Amino acid sequence: MVFATYIAGQTQFPEFTLVLMLDDVEVMYYDSVSLKAVHRSQSNSSDDNAGSIFSDIYDIMKDRTFYLKDHHNCTDGLHVYQKRVGCELLDNDLPGLFLSLDAFNGQNTEEFTFDVVKRTMQINLPWMRIKGMGQVEWIHVKFLYEHIYHPVCMKTLRAFLEKEKNTVMRRLKPKVRLFRKPLTDSQGLQISCLATGFYPRHINLTLFRDGQPVDDDQITGGEILPNGDGTYQMRKSLVINEEEQHDTYYKCTANYLDLDNKLDIAFGKEN
Template sequence: MVLCELLNNDKPGQMITRSASKGFTTDELCYLDGKFTYQGTSYIPQQELQPHLQLSMWRHENLYYPACIKILKNYLKKRTNQVNRKVKPRLKLIQKANTDSGGSRVSCLATGFYPRHINLTLYRDGQPVADHEITGGDLLPNGDGTYQMRKSLEINAADKHKYTCSATHLSLDNKLDINLEFDPGEPFKSVIPSVLTILALVLVFGVVIYKCRRRRAASPKSDYSTASTSEENVDPAS
C-alpha cells in the first residue's frame, strides 16, 4: 500500500509505503523532506536488507513520490468542490439497556460529517471520561462519502451521573453538545402514555360492542310486542 499527502498551499507532505502479510504490517517506509524512516519485521539478513532498502529509497524519491503527488494534485483539481465541502455532523447520545451486565451502555454517535477529522468527547458531570473506559472511537466511512464515529461507555444500574456528548468539527462555528440525564424511571414513564392510550381504546370499543349487543337484544322483543298488540286489536267477529 502506498499513500501520499498534500499539506496547505499544495505543499507535498509525507509518503508512506507499507507491506503486509496475514493482516499484519511487516515493513513500513516513510519519506518526508528528503529523509527516510524504516520500520520492519523482515527476517532478511541485515547485509541483504541494506541494498534492497537503498534501491527502494531511490525509487521512492525519484519515481513513486513525484508520480503520487502529481496524481493527487490532478484528482484534487477535478474534485475540488467535493473535497472542499463541509457537512455538519448529526450528533446523538443514546442510552441502551445491557441485559448481560444489568446496566446500560451510553453511546456518543456523530455521523454524516465531512471532512473526516472530528473531535468527539464524552463527558461525565462536565469532566471528560477517561480513555480506558471508552470503547469504539474508530472513524468509519458512510456510503454517501461522509464519515461516522461512535464512542461508548458501560454504566451500572445505579449510575445517576449527567453525561454529555460533545463534537467539534470544521463545519461547526461552535462545539455541538447533547446532554443525557440518567433517570432509572424514564423507561417506565415512556411506557405509561402508550398503556393509557391502549386502555382507552379498549374501553371505547367495549362500550360500542356493549351498545350494539343491547340493540340487537332489544330489537326482537320490540317486533314481538308490536305484532302481539296488532293481533289483540283485531276484531274477533272478522
C-alpha cells in the same frame, strides 16, 4: 495512496489486487482477473497507462513473493505480500513525504521515506540485504524514488485532487444525538452518544458525568464507522445503574475540525 496485495496460494480472491485511494476515496481499482485499471468515479472507465504501471507492480510483487518463499524455505501454503506506497500534498501546495512500505507474511521487507523538500531519506531495507544488492544497485534505487516514483506520484495526486476536490475537500458537520435505552435484564440504563453525517472522518466525542469525562474503560464503542453516503459516524455508550440515573448530569460533547463552538447534548439534573 496505493494498497496492493499479492496472494500465493489458493483463495477465492484474485491473485493480485490494487486499490488507489485519494484520502479515503477509492479512485482506481486493478486486479489480476480483469487486468484493467478502472476509474471508480468516471463510469468505471479503464486507463491503459495506469494499467501498465499496475501490471509492473503486479510482476514485481509476484517475483519478490517467490524469492522470499525460497529464501525463507516456506511451504506451499498461503503466503501474502503487501505494498503500501503514496505521497502527500501539504496545505501550501508543497509536496510532503513519499512513503513506501512492503511486508511479506506480516513482516516488514522494505520501509522507505523520502522528503523532497529537505532531500532526506529514511530507509530500512532488509529486502536489499536479503537480495544482496550492491552499491550500484542501491544508487539506482535512490534515483528511481527521487526522480521517477515521487514525481509520478505527485502528478497523479494533483490530477485526482482536481477531479475529486468537491468530494475530498467538502466539510460536513456532524449531527449529535444522545439516546437513553432501558436495559431489559436490569434496572439499568444505556446512554449512547451518536455523532453522524460528518466528513472528513476526524472527530473527538466525549461523554461527561457531572462535568467530568467518563473513563474510557467504562465506555463501549468509539470506532469511526462509514455511512452508506460517504460520511462517517461515531457512537460511544455507557451503562449506568438505577442509582446513577437520579441527580446526575450527563453530557455529550463533539469537537469537530474548525467548528466555532462545541456541540453539547445533555440530560439529567445539572449540579
